[in-house]
Amino acid sequence: MERALEICSDLVAFNTVTPGGRAILEYAESVLKKLGFSVEILTFQSQDGTNIVDNLYAEYVSNSNGRKLGFLGHLDVVPTGDA
Numbered sequence: 001m002e003r004a005l006e007i008c009s010d011l012v013a014f015n016t017v018t019p020g021g022r023a024i025l026e027y028a029e030s031v032l033k034k035l036g037f038s039v040e041i042l043t044f045q046s047q048d049g050t051n052i053v054d055n056l057y058a059e060y061v062s063n064s065n066g067r068k069l070g071f072l073g074h075l076d077v078v079p080t081g082d083a
Helices: 002-012 022-034
Strands: 038-045 052-061 068-072
Touching (some): 022 038, 022 052
Antiparallel strands (some): 038 052
């Protein structure tokens, strides 16, 4: 439980306002790799190249029964507006 609290504390310390969330993805990648996940950071961009966003894909494959566990989510927030 202590490790989970440490990870949560680390996660909330990152500046994750879009589009600057690469550091938190790299942190999540390192945590998940230690747990045996296969992890990939993917970069997506709009067709005009103006909107570039990184995402994390992680997958855990059980050797005993062939089952997979996937992790898909986002770790960023949208910037505040004028309102």
